[in-house]
Amino acid sequence: MISITVTALVFGVVFLAELPDKTALAGLVLGTRYRASYVFAGVAAAFLLHVVLAVAAGSVLTLLPQQIVHALTGVLFLGGAAMLLLKKDDGEEEVKKPADQSFWKVAGTGFMLILVAEFGDLTQIMTANLAARYDDPVSVGLGAVLGLWAVAGLGIVGGKALMRRVPLRLITQIAAVLMLALGAWSLWEAVAG
Numbered sequence: 001m002i003s004i005t006v007t008a009l010v011f012g013v014v015f016l017a018e019l020p021d022k023t024a025l026a027g028l029v030l031g032t033r034y035r036a037s038y039v040f041a042g043v044a045a046a047f048l049l050h051v052v053l054a055v056a057a058g059s060v061l062t063l064l065p066q067q068i069v070h071a072l073t074g075v076l077f078l079g080g081a082a083m084l085l086l087k088k089d090d091g092e093e094e095v096k097k098p099a100d101q102s103f104w105k106v107a108g109t110g111f112m113l114i115l116v117a118e119f120g121d122l123t124q125i126m127t128a129n130l131a132a133r134y135d136d137p138v139s140v141g142l143g144a145v146l147g148l149w150a151v152a153g154l155g156i157v158g159g160k161a162l163m164r165r166v167p168l169r170l171i172t173q174i175a176a177v178l179m180l181a182l183g184a185w186s187l188w189e190a191v192a193g
Helices: 005-016 022-033 036-061 066-086 103-118 122-136 136-167 168-192
Strands: none
Touching: 005 122, 005 136, 005 168, 022 103, 022 136, 036 066, 036 103, 036 136, 066 103, 066 122, 066 136, 066 168, 122 136
16 A cells, blocks of 8 residues: 555655756756657656665665664765755766667667666665655655656756746755754654664
8 A cells, every 4th residue: 555645755855855966957958959758758767767776775674673774764864965965066967969869769868877877876875765764665666756757857848947946055955954854853763762
């Protein structure tokens, strides 16, 4: 059974953490050069693979005693918040342009770009933490995939307009505050438990 609460929480945290990420910018760049549906297909497939790997890793963590899991996820959330608050803007990355506009070339470019760029990324680590924290792999996986797909869709279709209306720094600060709260809550549970 899917928990709407867990899915919504994971969606919100992953969505906010991914918005200021370089992959949102890469999706925007690809979306301006190629057919949006082709780009989204490749990007969505890569994010799905990353979430499956993260949820599997987080599910393994649930085999540890609950206090250790809470302490570990708390420290990782606090580290993630620090990464968001301290990260410098890398600027635009160069995206290799496929030779033609066919579905497989464009989707393959989007897939490979995200597959490489997101491996071990903050949102993948965060998804593993959330899977360990809630011991609900389906709800966590669904929330994470939907959050990543929403950011990819926004980046591909309307990223420039969104960034003109909402300052990227504000989005980053909101994501960091949420991660600080989750980290403090996990550490409190580790100590109180």
